[in-house]
Amino acid sequence: MSILVTGFDPGRDGVNASAALVTSLRDDLPADLLPFRSQLHFAILPLSSRELGGAVLAQVAASRPRFCVFTGQARGRHKVNLERLATNLKDFESPDVEGGQPRGELIEPAGPAACWSTLPGQQQMVDRLNDRGIPAALSNHGGNHLCNQLLYQMLYWARQSGSGVRCGLVHIPPLPVQAQTQWPETPVMPLAMTRAALTCILLVLAAQLAEEITP
Template structure:
């Protein structure tokens, strides 16, 4: 069996759960298409520690596909990210108390990396499974983006053949009971991530689906 690595984050910003980990842990040990097995790993919501934990997991599992998940409170859809940028600009301290402002993630790294996942095929597959989805053009400047950038930088530096990327997920209803914010149940998100992973392993070249933003 070939390995797929999926990661989710610890809760942060005062929340007691993080939907990215709730989704990831539901997928742990699942097989996909009789050829892959999914391994879920929780990452700390901290700039440095997340990078370290992710690299360790990659070294251990040698995955063919890596998808990091992160919480995007306020978004209504599952959003595969297009691009990771080489900056940390923290609006709140991370879970280790670090709060970098406009520092590069890697001093010698390029400005940005593209996701190497077929993001349009993934969006198409999720919508076909009745899961709201869209491409996102910003992963922010906090731990989600820095982990995504560190992932792509490691895959590049180590010359791995792994396809890798990041998906932001909305709140779960448990987090929005008394506030007006979009949410999707974990079951809906798990269904979406499974068909997105199927799209990854089935798609060599991405689909020419328009899913851009005017701004």
């Protein structure tokens, strides 16, 4: 069993806070996570509504995870947010990398209106982050763009397939460089802090994974 951690490709913008975070951990794993290196799998997913589902399922097939931690950047957020649920709705305010911009479309026509995150211990994770001086909170709305689509598709797939994969979404603020070059009004969070936040989250999951593996 393993943990799959994903971010989104930078696309045309050239920088995506989630891609920077996941790539940073993949290439320079913090010391606390080194004992779990073999169980951690990192992937960057496309900014394409059409390709997203197939891309993440390919990563799931390759890594056979017990837990999926999806990360995405959220302009305007000033905390690390763990999403409680995903809604069955694509309503893109801006187009994806292919120019697709669905408005008011269902993600899964036969699916429920919403699916609860199945990532365990989210309140515990939030409490740990705040105790470490990292602003964090649970969130009740993950937007209606690609992050929400990813979480909903995987929660629905896990339910339908009976795979037992447990999934959650972590939204992070943009990086300081993005405020300098793209969104001067947005709150930001340094990469060092988002690295510390995701490390903390992964340690909680790794400990649970170890308990499940131990006979």
